Amino acid sequence: MLLFSILSAIVTAGLLGAALLWTRRQPDDERQTAREDYARFVAEMDRRVANGVIEASLAHEEKLEAARALLKADAAGEGARRSVSPLLGLIGAFVIAGGALGLYLVTGKPELPDQPYQQRLDAWMAQAETQPETMASKPLSEVLKRKAAENTEDPQYWMFLGRLQVMSGDYYDGAKSFRVAVTKAPDNAEAWSNMGEALTLMNEGKSGPDARTAFEEALKRDPNDLSGQYYMGKVLIAEGRFEAARAMLGGLREQLPVGDPRRQAVETELAALEQAQTVDAQTRGQIAGMVAGLEARLADNQENPDGWARLLRSYRVLGDVASEARVLADIERVYQKRPEIKASIIEKANRPVGSQ
Structure with a gap:
């Protein structure tokens, strides 16, 4: 841990140096940085919309939130600079840095070897070679991502990676992986419905136009696709098309055996349909x-x-x-x-x- 201790000292010195620079900074530096960050964020949202990995409505909401935050920062910036003394800021930096270092020495584990990300990734990769069934979805997806260059044309690779990413809560990355899968295998109904599901989860459970299209494409290729039927039933309920939703979900229920936990989820949606109607x-x-x-x-x-x-x-x-x-x-x-x-x-x- 000697290297880590040295790095901690360097970081602490850097923090103190930053505090000194803060006492001499120009009043508009923070505002300019915030504006540059906002411009980069807007450009990134536009890029994602153009690439089809995020819906335009969601990107618009995100940009509005960022704009509101920028306006608040501009409005509060001048008052905050007047209310905080540079000397107090410098003293605070010393206290924070010293406290952080002391906390690390008292409660940390300086006797243990450091575990940088690459080392952990190497360990995950070794584990994946021998005992992949013992790995959690997140580290396994990180291992699998390192194999992308070797599997660019394999739709099953992208399907498996997408499933792991969704299981890990990485819905955005999962949607991207499934989009590659449908590009490589456009007739794969499961790939389409999985992409629609990832887009729905990314949108906090709401199926936007892109997700709806994905479910429609899945059901065109396989009318009995389970995920496609389930989510399209929910879409039809949201649209007020109750009879179509009842037929869709009712047909899905008949496909699932009694005792299948998925059948209970369908029953729940049918009950929600009755209430919504x-x-x-x-x-x-x-x-x-x-x-x-x-x-x-x-x-x-x-x-x-x-x-x-x-x-x-x-x-x-x-x-x-x-x-x-x-x-x-x-x-x-x-x-x-x-x-x-x-x-x-x-x-x-x-x-x-x-x-x-």
Whole structure:
């Protein structure tokens, strides 16, 4: 551990040197660094979207969060610099560095040999050669990644690597591996459904457009693909297509033997479907009551642009295409000579529910 102790001393000296530089830094250094970090983050998000490894909506949310953090840093930066004394900062650096070194000497294990990452990786690789069944998914996936150059054209390699990465919680890397697998073997339904699952897990359990497409591709190639049926059933529930979801999940349940733990997961989704359908029916009933009231008020007073917008949006939510077309024709008739009002009504109707 002598090397580690020397490195610790060097790091400590570097921290003290950084503290001294901090007392002489320019006021805008931190802001400039934060802006550069933000620019690099945005560029990385754009690259991932372009490469198809992350959904555009998710990337947009991440960039918004980064922008908010940058604005907060800019707003707080000046006050923080005024409130912290350079001398206190220097004293704090000495205390932190000294405390960290003392904690290491007291509670650490300086008598043990150091274990750098490469050494641990070498040990994992040796273990993988003799006892791979004893390894956890994370170290085994790290070992397997070192074999990528030897297996670039082998879809089964990328499938196995992707499974290990998903088991390790590395959903982003797992999705990348499965994407390579479907490129090498586009007719492999399991590769498609596995990629959709990784994308769903990466998106906190929500299947976005890319995941949905992956499940559709899986079921095109194998209508009995278990993962494809399960996740597509959940997608159909989220879309309000309850009968299609019931048929999908019901068919999947029949494929699974009694006692199979996966069957319980399907039963849970079928129960969630019934609850979602009940809530949807209640919501539609409420909307229908509101629609009837709107229709009556508009019959008495057609000069109500907000009312027309709400009525049009309500029929769209209900999926009543015929009534939507009828309302559009009424709007055209009432505002034929005032196209700017008609355009405003259409624009309001197109806004997401709750955005007003």
